[in-house]
Amino acid sequence: MKKIRYLPFGYQIAQGKVIENPSEKELVVELYQRYLQGCSIKQLTQYAGQHGVPYRENSTEWNKNMITRILEDERYWNGNTYPPIISKELADKVIQIKRSKAAPYSGVLFIQKKLVCPDCGNGITRNSRKKPKIFWDCKRCHKRFGPLSDYGLLQSVENKLLEVCRNPQIAEPEQFIGSSLSMQAARLTNEINQALGQREVDPQRLLPLILECAAEKYKTCHIKESDHITINIKALFQEHGNDEKLDRELFEQTIEQVILQSDGTVRLRLLNSKIL
Helix, strand or coil, X not given: CCCCCCCCCCEEEECCEEEECHHHHHHHHHXXXXXXXXXXXXXHHHHHHHHCCCCECCECCCCHHXXXXXXXXXXXXXXXXXXXXXXXXXXXXXXXXXXXXXXXCCCCHHHHCCEECCCCCCEEEEECCCCCCCEEEECCCCEEECCCCHHHHHHHHHHHHHHHHHCHHHHCCCCCCCHHHHHHHHHHHHHHHHHHCCCCCCHHHHHHHHHHHHHHHHHCCCCCHHHHHHHHHHHHHHHCXXXXXXXXXXXXXXXXXXXXXXXXCEEEEECCCCEC
């Protein structure tokens, strides 16, 4: 029957005191260092099994739960009850890596939902199969972007958003009034004036011209839905003019798409269609 460990792996009792077990301590340190170097829990399990130091007496079996338990046990470094085996600095680095692997999408999922390919506009998926490198794939045009880490993506979006917060004027879309549209309105106006100048006015011919001319002139009106959106998002950006970090709520309220570029940079399409 396998014995249950009452002491953390790496320690033993000698003369009534808890002391380090030299061979087990060596393996604990090695597991932490190898994890920091990029080894997976599976690889560490295989390494521990080949190392020759059993986790329990009369058993050389190692599993992922045992490795995970060792990598998460604060008793190896807090020094409260047991002699420290791991430095606090090494432990902090390992904990940070474990957290990032446990929730790889947590920091950028809200960005990924709006991330699109610059060529086809299709959504982009996160590809972390070549760890620790992260790539971003467009399944429509089969284009790959990266490597670009979650942190790198977050920083690129943050820098762009803070830039417009400090200068909300750049959120204004360029105003284009098509010359052909203006010429069409002028032509219709001229026809209407000529018709009105005739001795006999033909209402059946004049009324359609007036309606068409009114429609053309309405198209040139500057008060459109996009203008109302621009006013609203500019006000939001102005409220966040002193921000130092990306505000997720502001991102959701103002950004329609995050366009990932080939060089790893991003462009933001605002809700008013302005691209930054």
